[in-house]
Amino acid sequence: MSAYNSFSDQKLTTLLREGDKAAYTEIFNRYNSLLFLHAFKKLQNREEAKDVVQEVFVKIWATREEFVLATNLAGYLYTCIHHKILDLFAHQKTVTKYTGFLQHFLDESKGNTDHLIREKQLSLIIEQEIAALPPKMREVFELSRKKQLSHKEIAGHLGISEETVKSQVKNALKILRIKLGMISFLFFLIYF
Known part of the structure; x- marks a missing residue:
């Protein structure tokens, strides 16, 4: 059992900023399942929910040096998931719009x-x-x-x-x- 699982979220984010992979792993283990369930409730699609959660954790690691926690970690992560879901909905709406446009174009010029x-x-x-x-x-x-x-x-x-x-x-x-x-x-x- 790792000592990291007894660290506070604040301590883990400080270690994360320093590039500590074990701190990142602990954050992932602590919040991955909860974030997945939250995303799945909104998306009703397991693959999309997994992708959204994965994107959030990839972004956290990629921007770890600039990572500043203004609120609590759980709130920050849920906000990130919320924004990724909104981005996904916007993207799906755009694809649907362009698919409809393309279908109309193809129908018109048969x-x-x-x-x-x-x-x-x-x-x-x-x-x-x-x-x-x-x-x-x-x-x-x-x-x-x-x-x-x-x-x-x-x-x-x-x-x-x-x-x-x-x-x-x-x-x-x-x-x-x-x-x-x-x-x-x-x-x-x-x-x-």
Whole structure:
């Protein structure tokens, strides 16, 4: 048992500012579960809640040297979670807005030959980027998106865990989002 678990939040934040990894670990262990539950109540999505909490802890470590605690640590962490959730909601609203805009644009120009040529070119680029994924990730991704198998079905088919399937699909989407850019990625989400 570490002596750190008996330290006050104030003492831990002082040690954190000095770069003490054990103090950071104690803060994480002390608040991770509580923050996750708080985020999950608001988001109703385990993965998003985990991501939000992880982002807060990553930010704390990255800015540890400038970390100044004006209130109590729990209040500070809950405020950070609250702001990350608001940012996430704003981002989701923006994506929904642009997806709707893109869908409207595509619906309006269905008969346009130029549009069809661009659509084919974009589809070809997307297919090339999917083909460039690591082999196992590509296989999982194609079973998910093209064959529309559930994560459970893919896991059974390939003899891997559902968590591995989820992780592979999530990582593939991240890679494609980076390589294709926002407009191409939105096109991909609509048509694949």
